Amino acid sequence: MSSAVLIGSPNSGKSLLFNRLTGLNQKVANFPGITVSVVEGTLVSNQDFRVLDFPGTYSLQPISGEEEVAVRNFERLLEDADLEAVLCIVDATRLSKSLSFALQVIRECQQAGKRVVLLANMIDVLEKHDVTFDATGLSEELGVPVLPLSGRTGQGIPELEATLSKLREPPLTPATGHFAAMTDDALETLARDLRQRYRGNDQILISNQTRADGVFLHSTFGGLAFLAIMYLLFQSIFTWAQPAMDGVETLIGAAADVVVPMLPAGFIADFVADALFGGIGAFLVFVPQIFVLTFIVGIMEDSGYMARAAVICHRPLQAFGLTGKSFVPMLSGVACAIPAIYAARAVDSPRRRLLTYLAIPLMPCSARLPVYTLLIAVLVPAQTALGGLIGLQGLALFVMYGFGLLVGLLTTALVARLAPTRHEDDMPFVLEMPPYRVPAWGPLLRHALDRSKHFVTKAGTIIFTVTFVVWIFGYLPNGGADLSSSLLGTFGRAIEPLFEPLGLDWRYAVALLSAFLAREVFVGTLGTLFGIEGAEDNFVPLADQIQASGLSLASGCALLVIFAVALQCVSTFAVLKAETRSYRLPLQMMLAYGTLAYVLALLTYRLVLFATG
Amino acid sequence: MSNTLWSLREGEAATIDRFAPSLNPVWLRRLKELGFTSGEEVTCVTAPRFGAPRVYRVGATFFSVESQIAEQLLVADPA
Numbered sequence: 001m002s003s004a005v006l007i008g009s010p011n012s013g014k015s016l017l018f019n020r021l022t023g024l025n026q027k028v029a030n031f032p033g034i035t036v037s038v039v040e041g042t043l044v045s046n047q048d049f050r051v052l053d054f055p056g057t058y059s060l061q062p063i064s065g066e067e068e069v070a071v072r073n074f075e076r077l078l079e080d081a082d083l084e085a086v087l088c089i090v091d092a093t094r095l096s097k098s099l100s101f102a103l104q105v106i107r108e109c110q111q112a113g114k115r116v117v118l119l120a121n122m123i124d125v126l127e128k129h130d131v132t133f134d135a136t137g138l139s140e141e142l143g144v145p146v147l148p149l150s151g152r153t154g155q156g157i158p159e160l161e162a163t164l165s166k167l168r169e170p171p172l173t174p175a176t177g178h179f180a181a182m183t184d185d186a187l188e189t190l191a192r193d194l195r196q197r198y199r200g201n202d203q204i205l206i207s208n209q210t211r212a213d214g215v216f217l218h219s220t221f222g223g224l225a226f227l228a229i230m231y232l233l234f235q236s237i238f239t240w241a242q243p244a245m246d247g248v249e250t251l252i253g254a255a256a257d258v259v260v261p262m263l264p265a266g267f268i269a270d271f272v273a274d275a276l277f278g279g280i281g282a283f284l285v286f287v288p289q290i291f292v293l294t295f296i297v298g299i300m301e302d303s304g305y306m307a308r309a310a311v312i313c314h315r316p317l318q319a320f321g322l323t324g325k326s327f328v329p330m331l332s333g334v335a336c337a338i339p340a341i342y343a344a345r346a347v348d349s350p351r352r353r354l355l356t357y358l359a360i361p362l363m364p365c366s367a368r369l370p371v372y373t374l375l376i377a378v379l380v381p382a383q384t385a386l387g388g389l390i391g392l393q394g395l396a397l398f399v400m401y402g403f404g405l406l407v408g409l410l411t412t413a414l415v416a417r418l419a420p421t422r423h424e425d426d427m428p429f430v431l432e433m434p435p436y437r438v439p440a441w442g443p444l445l446r447h448a449l450d451r452s453k454h455f456v457t458k459a460g461t462i463i464f465t466v467t468f469v470v471w472i473f474g475y476l477p478n479g480g481a482d483l484s485s486s487l488l489g490t491f492g493r494a495i496e497p498l499f500e501p502l503g504l505d506w507r508y509a510v511a512l513l514s515a516f517l518a519r520e521v522f523v524g525t526l527g528t529l530f531g532i533e534g535a536e537d538n539f540v541p542l543a544d545q546i547q548a549s550g551l552s553l554a555s556g557c558a559l560l561v562i563f564a565v566a567l568q569c570v571s572t573f574a575v576l577k578a579e580t581r582s583y584r585l586p587l588q589m590m591l592a593y594g595t596l597a598y599v600l601a602l603l604t605y606r607l608v609l610f611a612t613g
Numbered sequence: 614m615s616n617t618l619w620s621l622r623e624g625e626a627a628t629i630d631r632f633a634p635s636l637n638p639v640w641l642r643r644l645k646e647l648g649f650t651s652g653e654e655v656t657c658v659t660a661p662r663f664g665a666p667r668v669y670r671v672g673a674t675f676f677s678v679e680s681q682i683a684e685q686l687l688v689a690d691p692a
Contacts, residue, residue, distance in 0.1 A: 097648055312665070314666050324666065428679055
């Protein structure tokens with residue numbers, strides 16, 4: 001199958017163009033280093049033509065993990081006979097940062113005998129400001145086609161598709177080959193010359209960015225704006241998602257009311273009521289929160305604010321052995337540790353990348369959100385303070401997120417001090433500041449929906465399996481008549497001594513163990529357990545049932561601490577193993593974080609007992 | 614004696630003169646690829662306190678650079 005590869009510097013709009021060409025929904029954002037692996041699709045206009053999207057790189061001599069992925073794959077593909085063209089994308093509004101790389105790509109392609117098409121993206125922005133771009137002149141100087149286009153508006157896409165359809169009709173690209181023998185210095189001199197002649201009137205494009213950075217990166221206002229945005233993020237998870245959560249809960253209750261009476265009494269009806277509606281239903285209620293969280297993090301990325309947040313955080317994170325570039329993987333970890341671990345490839349210093357790996361699993365991921373929400377609903381009254389400005393449950397969630405962050409930072413600080421620094425491992429902080437933009441709402445919404453769907457399908461399979469097993473063991477041998485004498489009760493009591501010091505009975509012990517597959521399983525398992533136990537009022541919200549069962553504040557806090565610290569996610573373990581190419585780090589982390597979680601939970605339990613008398 | 618990029622105050626512009634010999638060759642190459650070349654005009658856009666990275670503009674592109682690097686770029690008054 002014929003193919004073309006999209007390559008370019010970070011934040012040049014590759015992924016948006018890729019999505020437009022292929023109709024796929026690859027994540028896009030206004031932040032350098034969002035694409036960290038190779039993605040492929042076929043052209044919407046020609047299903048027999050493959051397009052590959054590579055991570056952005058400033059050079060063909062890589063210095064970071066994601067650049068290595070791009071360059072290694074690019075060099076391999078140049079030897080592929082099916083590769084028809086290299087589509088080198090440059091940001092037409094900021095040619096100065098792209099030209100060196102574009103010349104390197106042209107040289108490499110001419111040496112390998114491959115065609116190059118230069119795509120001058122974001123041409124709509126130039127036209128909006130009446131800035132002209134001399135594509136013909138640049139094309140004549142470089143000896144390759146230069147197509148002005150916009151991945152955002154679709155302008156120039158038909159011309160690109162027409163160009164791709166004619167690739168097999170030589171001579172599309174006059175192979176002058178005059179770059180093939182050029183040295184690095186000669187390329188750099190040419191790039192400097194082209195920068196001066198093709199930069200255009202870039203003053204028009206920079207005034208807004210300068211003004212906005214004066215506020216968002218200000219020593220005082222910048223820090224305050226950062227704190228306000230973070231606080232808004234956590235409050236909105238509760239306030240914005242609540243109506244949708246109530247709606248899902250009502251729907252599940254209504255569906256149960258209709259479906260269960262239609263089933264013959266006995267095993268099937270009990271299973272549908274307790275395991276399906278009680279277990280899986282209890283988990284589905286939290287999906288709107290995942291959507292809101294992903295959507296707001298997406299707004300931060302797409303607006304250009306995320307890079308500013310990385311700058312604001314650089315100095316504070318340095319104190320803990322990290323870098324401002326660690327901020328984005330860590331904040332991604334608030335959604336899910338898996339993409340966050342991949343995003344850590346953008347941290348160019350190997351030492352700081354390792355420390356970032358250590359911090360990510362302690363970030364309060366969305367899988368913890370259902371657990372936190374449930375336990376906070378049990379332990380904290382749904383009241384507001386300061387005239388309704390602050391919700392106590394939202395504040396409690398903010399504290400839990402802060403606690404995870406604090407443990408993560410203290411861990412990296414400790415390891416950074418224990419492990420000696422090698423100079424060559426310590427890369428300095430240089431980060432491109434993307435322009436501020438109005439977010440592309442359509443792709444953002446699609447990404448948040450995809451993320452929610454992925455969350456349900458990924459976790460749903462595990463949750464269904466676990467709730468099924470838990471329910472069967474709780475149902476046998478006495479048909480669910482007495483949960484404590486069931487097989488599950490017997491097993492639970494065998495492991496209960498481990499959790500007794502935390503004031504937790506065997507039901508929580510079973511739910512905690514099941515959560516080592518994935519944290520959110522905890523909610524489903526408890527839903528099933530309480531569903532069996534409270535058969536006559538199955539559809540009472542789980543939080544009410546837990547409250548009625550008498551979970552103490554001290555034990556609830558201990559549970560929260562365990563979920564904040566322990567590494568309870570099989571997928572995180574697997575991705576860490578894949579990225580470090582060893583079981584050593586994930587095994588050490590699972591053991592260390594598990595022990596730390598238990599010790600901290602015990603201390604918390606004792607402290608809360610002491611404080612509450 | 615030349616000033617360094619780090620010594621520029623907010624809003625000040627200068628031309629890159631040369632690079633300190635102590636600058637790591639990997640970073641020297643990368644800075645040139647990003648547009649920080651001799652003779653190029655650079656403007657300090659923001660210079661927050663507490664040693665936070667500063668934002669510099671090269672052409673129409675903005676980069677946040679920490680002191681470790683900015684102190685190794687020697688600058689002269691703009692031409």
